[in-house]
Amino acid sequence: MMKNKEKIDQVINKFIGKKGSLIPLLQEVQAIDKYLSKDAMRYVSEKAGFNLAQIYGVATFYTMFRLKPQGKHVIRVCKGTACHVSDANSILKAVRSDLHLADGEDTTKDKLFTVVEVACLGCCSLSPVIMIDDNTFGKLTPELIAGILKKYD
Amino acid sequence: MNVLIRVGLASCGLAAGAGEVQSAINAYLTRKKLKVPVRKTACIGMCFAEPLVEFVNDKNESITYGYVKPEKVGTIIDAYLAGKPLTENVVISNILEGAQNENYLSQERIVLRNCGKIDPEKIEDYLANKGYKALEKAITQMSPEEIIEEMKKSGLRGRGGAGFPTGLKWQFAHGAKSSKKYIICNADEGDPGAFMDRSVLEGDPHSIIEGMAICAYAIGSDEGYIYCRAEYPLAIKHLQIAIAEAKVKGYLGRKILGTDFNFTLHIKEGAGAFVCGEETALMASIEGQRGMPRIRPPFPAQSGLWEKPTNINNVETFANVAWIILNGADKYAKFGTEKSRGTKVFALAGKIKNSGLIEVPMGMPLRDVIYKVGGGMKTEKPFKAVQLGGPSGGCVPAELLDTIVDYDSITSTGAIMGSGGMVVMDTGTCMVDVAKFFLNFTQRESCGKCTFCRIGTKRMLEILDRISKGKGKLEDLDTLKDLAENIIKGSLCGLGQTAPNPVLTTLRYFKDEYKAHIVDKKCPAGVCEALLTYEVITDKCIGCTACARKCPVKAISGEVKKPHLINPEKCIKCGVCYDVCKFSAIKKS
Ligand SMILES: Cc1cc2nc3c(=O)[nH]c(=O)nc-3n(C[C@H](O)[C@H](O)[C@H](O)COP(=O)(O)O)c2cc1C
Ligand code: FES
Numbered sequence: 001m002m003k004n005k006e007k008i009d010q011v012i013n014k015f016i017g018k019k020g021s022l023i024p025l026l027q028e029v030q031a032i033d034k035y036l037s038k039d040a041m042r043y044v045s046e047k048a049g050f051n052l053a054q055i056y057g058v059a060t061f062y063t064m065f066r067l068k069p070q071g072k073h074v075i076r077v078c079k080g081t082a083c084h085v086s087d088a089n090s091i092l093k094a095v096r097s098d099l100h101l102a103d104g105e106d107t108t109k110d111k112l113f114t115v116v117e118v119a120c121l122g123c124c125s126l127s128p129v130i131m132i133d134d135n136t137f138g139k140l141t142p143e144l145i146a147g148i149l150k151k152y153d
Numbered sequence: 154m155n156v157l158i159r160v161g162l163a164s165c166g167l168a169a170g171a172g173e174v175q176s177a178i179n180a181y182l183t184r185k186k187l188k189v190p191v192r193k194t195a196c197i198g199m200c201f202a203e204p205l206v207e208f209v210n211d212k213n214e215s216i217t218y219g220y221v222k223p224e225k226v227g228t229i230i231d232a233y234l235a236g237k238p239l240t241e242n243v244v245i246s247n248i249l250e251g252a253q254n255e256n257y258l259s260q261e262r263i264v265l266r267n268c269g270k271i272d273p274e275k276i277e278d279y280l281a282n283k284g285y286k287a288l289e290k291a292i293t294q295m296s297p298e299e300i301i302e303e304m305k306k307s308g309l310r311g312r313g314g315a316g317f318p319t320g321l322k323w324q325f326a327h328g329a330k331s332s333k334k335y336i337i338c339n340a341d342e343g344d345p346g347a348f349m350d351r352s353v354l355e356g357d358p359h360s361i362i363e364g365m366a367i368c369a370y371a372i373g374s375d376e377g378y379i380y381c382r383a384e385y386p387l388a389i390k391h392l393q394i395a396i397a398e399a400k401v402k403g404y405l406g407r408k409i410l411g412t413d414f415n416f417t418l419h420i421k422e423g424a425g426a427f428v429c430g431e432e433t434a435l436m437a438s439i440e441g442q443r444g445m446p447r448i449r450p451p452f453p454a455q456s457g458l459w460e461k462p463t464n465i466n467n468v469e470t471f472a473n474v475a476w477i478i479l480n481g482a483d484k485y486a487k488f489g490t491e492k493s494r495g496t497k498v499f500a501l502a503g504k505i506k507n508s509g510l511i512e513v514p515m516g517m518p519l520r521d522v523i524y525k526v527g528g529g530m531k532t533e534k535p536f537k538a539v540q541l542g543g544p545s546g547g548c549v550p551a552e553l554l555d556t557i558v559d560y561d562s563i564t565s566t567g568a569i570m571g572s573g574g575m576v577v578m579d580t581g582t583c584m585v586d587v588a589k590f591f592l593n594f595t596q597r598e599s600c601g602k603c604t605f606c607r608i609g610t611k612r613m614l615e616i617l618d619r620i621s622k623g624k625g626k627l628e629d630l631d632t633l634k635d636l637a638e639n640i641i642k643g644s645l646c647g648l649g650q651t652a653p654n655p656v657l658t659t660l661r662y663f664k665d666e667y668k669a670h671i672v673d674k675k676c677p678a679g680v681c682e683a684l685l686t687y688e689v690i691t692d693k694c695i696g697c698t699a700c701a702r703k704c705p706v707k708a709i710s711g712e713v714k715k716p717h718l719i720n721p722e723k724c725i726k727c728g729v730c731y732d733v734c735k736f737s738a739i740k741k742s
Contacts, residue, residue, distance in 0.1 A: 019459070022441035023424050027383075054442075061443040061600075062424035064383055081346030081540060081576045082502035084590050093732070119427070119594060120345035121384055123168045124500060124576075125200030125508035134386060136168035142732070 002039050007032045012048045022050055022058055026065060034070040063118075071107045071114035073152050075132050080120030082127040091128045092117065094142035098149055112153070156189055156233070159207040161269060163196035163355045164387050165348075165509075169203035170223070177223035178206070181230060189230075195356030195391075197269030200509035202244045208233050219244035259526050261488060261496050264472045265512045268356035273391045276398040279359040285404050287475035291367045292414050295478075300371040301327055304474070306482035308494030313339055313430075313467030314545065314571050315647070316493075316560040322464060325454035326372040329462035334374035337439070337458065337465040338365055340381040340388070341423055341430040344543030345594065347574025349498040350468040352510050354381065354388035357472065358395035364471030366404065366416050367478060372464050375415045380435055382423040392420055427544070427598035431646045432457075432465045434600065445600045446646035467572065469498055489515030493559035503540075503576040506531045513558070520554040523577060534579035538662070542571025544591045544598075545651030547658025548584065567658040569651070583680035584663040585670055589617040591655035595648060606649030609640040613656060620667060622683040623674040630660065630667060682726055685741050691716040693738035700730035700739065 002008075011028045015021035029044060030036050036059055045052040059065040077092045095115055099108050107114045123129045126138025130148075137148055160166070160175045178191055197205050202219025206229070209215040218229060220242050232239045243249055262268075271278035279285070291300055305320030326334060338361060342350040354361065365377050381389055396418055399405040407415045421439050428434045429444040436458045438444035457463025473495065477485045486494045493515040499522065502508045506528035513522060523529065523539060530536055538548040547568035549556065556562050563570045578587070596610040613636050619625045637653030644650050660667065669675050676684040689700075689709075694716040701709040701717055708724045711717030719730070731739045 020421075020439055020441040023438065024422065027422065027424065057443050058441070062426050064423075064425040079345075081344075081543065081574070081590070082508075085503050085576060085578055085582050085587070090732070118384065119343075120347070121164075122342070122348040122351040123165050123200075124346050124348055124502035124574075125165055125510075126168050126203070127502060127508075129168065136164060138165070138168040 002043050003037075004032050004040075005043070008040060008043060009047070012044065016048060022054070023062070026055070026059060030065060034074075035066040035068055037069075069107070069111070071111050073113050073133055075113055075115045075130060075149075076118045076121065077115060078119070078121045078123075078127070078129045078131070079117045080124060080127075082124035083120075083129055086127040088128045090142045091130060091140050091145065094145040095130070095149070098146050113149070155211040157209050158189055158191045158230075159194050159209065160191065161195065161197045161203065161205040161207075162193045163352060164385075165196060165200040165352075166203045166205065167387075169200075171204035173223045174204045174206065174221050174226060177226045178230070181227050187230070187234070189234075192272055193274075194269050194271060195273050196352040196510055198265065198352075198510040199244050199507065201507050202242075205244065208238070214248040216246040216249060217244050218242050259517075259521065260512050261514045262512050263476050263485070263488075263496050264353060264360075264469050264498050265356075265510065266476065267360065268352060268510070271357065273356055273358055274394050276359060276395070276402060279357070280402075283479060284359055285363055285399075285402075285475075287478040288363050288366050288370075288404060289410055291478050292370050292410060292412050297327060297371045297373065300367065300478065303478065303482045304371075307473075307477045307485040308482075308489070308492075309470065309473055309477065309485070310493065310560065311467055312469035312473075312497070312572065314542070314569065316570060319466065319470055322454065322466070323368060323371055325452070326374075326462055326464035329454055331462050333376075333461045334372060335458045335461055335463040336365055336369050336372065336374045336377040337432075337435065337463060338377070338379040338468060338471055339430065339432065339435060339465055340379055340385075340468045341435060342382055342385075342468070342572065343427040343430040343598075344545075344572055344574045346500075346502055346540070346543055346576045347572055348500045348502075349510060349573045351385050351388055352500075353468055353472050353498075354385065355391050358388075358391045359399065360472045360475055361392075361468055362395055362399055362405065362418060364474035365418065366409070367474050368464060368466070368471065369416045370414050372462075374464070375417065377416065377418045378421050378439055378458070379418065380421045380423060380429075380439060383425060389420060389422060396420070426600075427594070428600045428646070428648050431648060434646070435465070436463065443600070445602050446648075448645060469573070490557065490559045492561055497558060497570070497573060499558075499573045499575050501527045501575050501577065504531045504534070504579040504582075505529070505575075505577040515559045516557050518555050518557050519549065522558065522575070523554070527577070530577070530579060532579060532581075534581050537578045537580050537582055538584065540568075540576040540578065540587065540655075541574070542569035542651075542654070543574050544595050545569055545647060545654055546571045546574075547654045548578070548587065548662065549658075550662040553662075567654065567661055569654070581678055581680070583621075583676050583678035584659040584666050585617065585621050585676070586678075586680045588656045588659045589614065589621055592617055592652070595652040599648060599652075603644045603646075603649055605640045605643030606645075606652065609636050609643070610649075610652050612636055613640075613653070617656070620670050621676070621681040623670060623681075625667075625671040627668070627671055629671070630664070633660065679742060682728060685726055685728075686721065687719050687724060687726065687728070687730060688740045688742075689717050689719055690738045690740050693736050695736055695738070697735070699733045699735070703729050703733050705729065 207217040310316040434444040696714040
């Protein structure tokens with residue numbers, strides 16, 4: 001049984017028939033569950049008349065689309081140029097070790113956090129920078145990380 | 154005396170805690186029953202000193218404080234209202250002696266004319282600063298041909314990177330025969346390390362809307378798109394508000410200002426793909442497809458979005474338009490050099506003191522941009538290079554700092570002007586690592602259409618990775634050059650054609666550093682992890698055993714309360730000991 005059928009229907013109705021609507025449609029579908037499940041993609045394909053290959057093609061091309069379930073909070077660690085030269089690696093290490101993430105893992109066991117690396121959040125003057133959900137934190141040092149993460153539950 | 158307090162609430166300000174500062178100011182004023190209006194504005198430009206709070210009176214005397222903390226606002230307000238403003242942490246002021254900041258004085262603000270002054274969520278603020286006057290002039294007093302002529306005369310070149318003359322581009326789109334034409338504003342800002350467009354979008358969204366409307370009238374279009382990257386939620390919010398307000402006031406929609414000119418504007422959110430900054434890929438993305446570039450010709454001016462003639466310009470390009478129409482092309486062309494007219498906005502970041510947003514006349518030497526406007530280096534370590542143009546650009550070394558900022562001079566160094574990102578690096582930055590960083594980026598962002606771009610960049614990255622691990626050979630340097638040349642020749646779009654630039658420029662100016670990695674197996678900057686050695690500084694080690702317990706390969710031995718020892722044979726150079734030591738007793742070199 002498909003989850004969130006009604007919400008997805010609402011999104012589809014909003015965009016159906018509009019040209020160039022596949023990307024915003026998938027963005028809004030993703031917003032419901034924080035990721036695009038196979039079921040959701042299949043359902044959109046049937047209901048909105050895009051073929052599945054096209055949907056999957058778009059979903060895998062753009063980095064904003066996530067095909068795996070996400071943690072409650074998404075931590076974006078900036079790895080852009082300015083952050084890179086300000087030792088963003090040590091920030092990433094601190095985040096991952098504070099959350100006890102093993103190599104290859106990006107979501108914590110309790111599903112509270114997902115860590116992703118991004119290229120520039122546009123706050124380069126405050127590098128190194130991370131963004132948790134919609135909040136940006138700048139001028140970081142590895143020591144500050146634990147204190148910031150503690151505030152989220 | 155009428156006073157106004159302004160708080161900078163752009164993304165950079167918010168990240169530094171400006172939201173809390175604003176709340177603290179409001180709470181303090183309420184508690185003390187003071188009637189001082191508090192306004193918000195966006196990026197003032199001096200991002201290094203965020204949060205910023207400005208006090209201005211009706212004589213336009215202004216004092217801007219930096220590094221403001223919520224618990225400090227009461228003291229600052231009291232002192233100001235008592236007529237004895239604090240002089241600590243003043244970042245700029247036109248009344249306090251000694252506070253005139255050279256940072257500001259060497260600038261010329263055309264694109265940033267309103268940024269940091271107006272409230273971007275209030276159209277009234279924009280209107281009070283001659284907003285939409287240029288649109289009015291254009292559509293009621295000028296013909297499309299006259300506008301295009303004026304744009305050509307101004308000498309404005311596209312600020313998105315390639316520097317194509319804007320007037321000429323408009324002329325092509327104007328000349329295309331079609332009942333439907335589109336215009337697009339490229340707000341994808343993909344260069345990682347650049348934030349000029351974000352600041353303008355957040356700080357002065359109407360200037361972009363006005364520029365686009367003038368362009369639409371000039372080329373005969375009635376519909377436009379702003380393609381904005383999704384990482385900029387505040388920019389998107391401000392654009393939405395601005396578009397709605399402009400509609401209500403009749404600057405967008407049907408029969409604009411009583412003429413026959415109609416123009417509607419949509420926002421398209423990107424979904425995260427660097428290549429979508431390339432114009433043909435961007436249009437594919439608006440159409441809802443994978444953003445893959447296609448062969449040009451046909452150029453967008455003949456066949457662009459939905460196969461209709463389309464004019465696409467960058468955010469900063471559009472932000473110049475209203476100023477040029479209102480003040481005249483001649484006045485604009487007075488700034489700059491023969492072939493690069495006007496001003497350019499740069500985003501200063503990295504190891505520079507005054508990191509933030511600046512706008513300088515073209516023709517200024519890089520040295521002045523970095524040392525005068527930018528305030529020089531942030532730390533003790535000396536300047537090593539400045540990276541211009543992001544993944545498509547290159548690193549300009551110290552000996553070329555007298556190069557002036559204009560398209561041709563910068564291209565002659567092997568870098569490119571690019572969109573305006575300037576990342577300053579000191580001797581603590583390894584150039585092999587920087588080259589590897591950019592290649593890693595372009596390799597991941599390659600859309601995969603062209604073989605050389607897809608596989609060539611991967612091979613280059615593998616070689617760089619080997620070199621950074623001390624496993625490179627001297628022949629690798631020739632292979633890198635060879636691959637670079639072929640990728641440039643064999644790629645369809647600018648991504649592949651410019652991807653090797655960071656490698657080529659570092660090879661050109663920092664060959665010795667590559668050789669040190671290959672021959673001596675050393676990273677002179679102390680960055681490449683595999684080439685570092687870790688040692689315990691016996692005098693500082695108190696024998697807490699933290700490092701020995703954390704070492705994943707048990708390479709550290711020693712008794713409690715006695716200095717420890719790292720066995721170099723076993724050490725895998727992961728750096729954990731360095732990170733966990735609370736006594737700075739581990740030396741990495
Ligand atoms: C890989 C790639 C990425 C690009 N990214 C951007 C970008 O983020 N913003 C931009 O304005 N132009 C970008 N461009 C340049 C555009 O293709 C195009 O030249 C520009 O939008 C034209 O506007 P202008 O004439 O006003 O500069 C990019 C080009 C390439 C090849
Ligand atoms: S490089 Fe990290 S915010 Fe721009």
